[in-house]
Amino acid sequence: MPKDNNLQAPQASVSRGQREARNGHRGVAILLTGxxxxxxxxxxxxxxxxxxxxxxxxxxLDGDALRxxxxxxxxxxxADRRENIRxxxxxxxxxxxxxxxxxxxxxxxxxxxxxxxxxxxxxDYLEVWCSASLAVCEQRDPKGHYARAxxxxxxxxxxxxxPYEPPRAALELDTGVQSIEDCQRQLLGWLxxxxxxxxx
Numbered sequence: 001m002p003k004d005n006n007l008q009a010p011q012a013s014v015s016r017g018q019r020e021a022r023n024g025h026r027g028v029a030i031l032l033t034g035x036x037x038x039x040x041x042x043x044x045x046x047x048x049x050x051x052x053x054x055x056x057x058x059x060x061l062d063g064d065a066l067r068x069x070x071x072x073x074x075x076x077x078x079a080d081r082r083e084n085i086r087x088x089x090x091x092x093x094x095x096x097x098x099x100x101x102x103x104x105x106x107x108x109x110x111x112x113x114x115x116x117x118x119x120x121x122x123x124d125y126l127e128v129w130c131s132a133s134l135a136v137c138e139q140r141d142p143k144g145h146y147a148r149a150x151x152x153x154x155x156x157x158x159x160x161x162x163p164y165e166p167p168r169a170a171l172e173l174d175t176g177v178q179s180i181e182d183c184q185r186q187l188l189g190w191l192x193x194x195x196x197x198x199x200x
Contacts, residue, residue, distance in 0.1 A: 012097075019099030023057045026196045029092040030119050031103040033114060033167065034130030035159045036089040036107060036145055037137040039183075041176035043130060046184040051101060054188075056197065059095065061088060068115035076156060085113045089120040096124045101196065109164040126194065128187065129167045132176030134159050 020026055030047075032040040043062045049164055051058040063084075065072065071087055074080040085108060092102045108114050118125050137159065138146040150159035156162045173183045191197045 013173075016173045023099050024198060025099075025101065027054050027096040028088075028100040028126055028194075028196050029096050029104060029117065030128060031106065031108060031114065031117055032128050032130055033106065033108045033170070034132060034175065034189045035134060035137045035164055036157075037140040037142060038130040038132040039180070040105040040107075040130050042180055043173070043175060043183050043187075046077070046180050047103055047187050050184050050188050054197075056101060057099060058101035058103060060103045060105060062090075063090060063104075066106075078148050082113065082116070085116045088116045088122075091123075093120055096121065101191075106162075107158055107163065107168045109158045111165045111168065114151055114167065126196075127167055127170035129170040129172045130175040131166070131172050132174065136176035147164065157199050 016027060025147075032044055034040050041060075041062050041064070044062065048058050048060050066088055067084070070091070071084050074084050085106070088104060088106065092104060095102045104117075108117070114127065118127075141147060145154060145157060146160065148154045149160040158164050171187075173186060175183060178186075188197070192199055
């Protein structure tokens with residue numbers, strides 16, 4: 001669709017700063033990236049639960065849930081994968097502007113794809129690498145996708161017939177070795193260090 005240069009977002013009646021002050025934290029988008037079955041969704045839910053326990057405003061944007069709803073018209077061709085990331089980054093930006101901590105659980109296997117998040121969100125973007133090894137992820141295989149990819153049923157499957165490019169600069173959590181509880185505690189402490197959450 002052609003771009004409409006006359007579009008202008010209305011001025012918000014409540015500012016981002018006001019929302020952040022009431023929430024008691026900064027709005028950010030945190031991408032949990034890693035191989036399929038690395039534990040991204042599980043960790044995203046654990047982080048959200050920890051934030052909720054401390055009275056913080058957060059929500060999870062899960063890659064599978066997005067593809068089942070907002071992005072269900074997209075396939076897995078390169079252009080569709082890029083559009084999947086673009087839409088997720090736009091949604092995350094809207095929520096961050098409303099003072100939310102947005103937890104994105106998405107494979108986003110290529111550095112170029114993750115740079116779409118970084119460009120759209122700027123200083124509001126944080127990256128976490130769930131670095132469970134391929135062997136661990138394949139052993140887990142909760143959806144049977146690795147087995148299907150090995151048999152040739154799922155072409156272009158990340159980790160088997162399509163690459164995963166590890167992040168260059170991200171908080172690394174070995175979700176194949178560390179417990180979810182340990183990863184959650186480390187993440188919460190890291191968010192304090194990054195001045196997303198108050199030290200108290």
